[in-house]
Amino acid sequence: MNASHDEIDDLKMKILDAAKERFQVYGYGKTTMAEIAKDVNMSAANLYRYFQNKQDIAVECSDLCMSDRSNKIREAVRQPGFSAVERLRTFVLTSLKTNLEEFEKYPKISELIELVSKEHKELVKDKVQAQCAIIAEILAYGNETGEFDVKDVIKTSSTVHASLILFDFPLFDGFFSHAEFEMMANNVVDLLISGLRRN
Amino acid sequence: MNASHDEIDDLKMKILDAAKERFQVYGYGKTTMAEIAKDVNMSAANLYRYFQNKQDIAVECSDLCMSDRSNKIREAVRQPGFSAVERLRTFVLTSLKTNLEEFEKYPKISELIELVSKEHKELVKDKVQAQCAIIAEILAYGNETGEFDVKDVIKTSSTVHASLILFDFPLFDGFFSHAEFEMMANNVVDLLISGLRRN
DNA sequence: CCAGTGAATATTCAAGATTATATTCATAAT
DNA sequence: ATTATGAATATAATCTTGAATATTCACTGG
Structure with a gap:
């Protein structure tokens, strides 16, 4: 089943929210892809399906x-x-x-x-x-x-x-x-x- | 013989000129006290008679x-x-x-x-x-x-x-x-x- | 196929060792 | 006495290397 754009965008937004929180509190350098991934219940590898890179x-x-x-x-x-x-x-x-x-x-x-x-x-x-x-x-x-x-x-x-x-x-x-x-x-x-x- | 204020200021100015030249061209980090000293024909140690530090x-x-x-x-x-x-x-x-x-x-x-x-x-x-x-x-x-x-x-x-x-x-x-x-x-x-x- | 993963690899970071440099000081020259 | 210096020491930059992390990829369950 193909995910709709909305579902993808929804997930992207969730990732961005999690990342924003961590960037604000711990800074860019001190937040890891693994941490962001955990926040949204996926693997670090899978983040790369939604974003090019950190x-x-x-x-x-x-x-x-x-x-x-x-x-x-x-x-x-x-x-x-x-x-x-x-x-x-x-x-x-x-x-x-x-x-x-x-x-x-x-x-x-x-x-x-x-x-x-x-x-x-x-x-x-x-x-x-x-x-x-x-x-x-x-x-x-x-x-x-x-x-x-x-x-x-x-x-x-x-x-x-x-x-x-x-x-x-x-x-x-x-x-x-x-x-x-x-x-x-x-x-x-x-x-x-x-x-x-x-x- | 005691150096006059003018002489001291003159020397300070020479040092500053030399330093300025080097700071401009090579940057602060890449110019050494020894280099500045050499430019004005003195030892690095002697710079400290004219300035607190680098x-x-x-x-x-x-x-x-x-x-x-x-x-x-x-x-x-x-x-x-x-x-x-x-x-x-x-x-x-x-x-x-x-x-x-x-x-x-x-x-x-x-x-x-x-x-x-x-x-x-x-x-x-x-x-x-x-x-x-x-x-x-x-x-x-x-x-x-x-x-x-x-x-x-x-x-x-x-x-x-x-x-x-x-x-x-x-x-x-x-x-x-x-x-x-x-x-x-x-x-x-x-x-x-x-x-x-x-x- | 597609979303997702764990493991492999590439890149970046950080702690310790090494080197270069800043700064001090005892002493010399004038 | 004052200016200056070379050598000694303290500090800071650089380099090295192991560890952490980013990124890729071959593969799995739907």
């Missing part, structure tokens, strides 16, 4: 985490009562908070980040794209409400993202305290807003 | 490099004919160009950056301070010329710096091409300027 698991895992993050942020931003300005601020503060909290809770994640940053830059590009899309949505909304006056929403979204990168990438942890980060984030948002505003 | 040499070296960079950028920015807007743009583009070129010419420098980023965060803070000071000067000048309308120059300088960090730290090399970086830098500057402008 690194692939890590990559799909990271991809999934980033998507989750993006979804979370998108939801936080889409609060009905929010103005575009509030949305932009929420975007930055939620990104920042998510980054800081995740890093505090699972320091081992830096291993995955390093892996993805060195090889697999395409994933990072995808993440940037996703973030820009959210920003673009906010900008377009701001144009509608009259809060903003943005000519080229796509181009500007990537510009805004570039100026917010300090709060979107966990590369600067340790240089500033959470409070400092938050204050800086608010200040940058204020400045950006005044640049985006219809005068 | 890491100290690296730190003072980095400090020097950063100061040089800051001075270079400050000079580029202070061109007499320049408006504040032009100065801000020059600031960013010069920072970016310096970073990219240096990294291309001396890839081994990443070793020093890593060292300084991990231990010696105070150096990084100093660098940030120096950059902010230059920005503050530009902002104050913009207030004078009427181009800008910045209430708190100090606070805003650090905000502007935060939004320009992508172009000021060599952490994102490889993610974007030089051309992409430059375009993004220009776009961010445009956006910032419109936020800083007197309306």
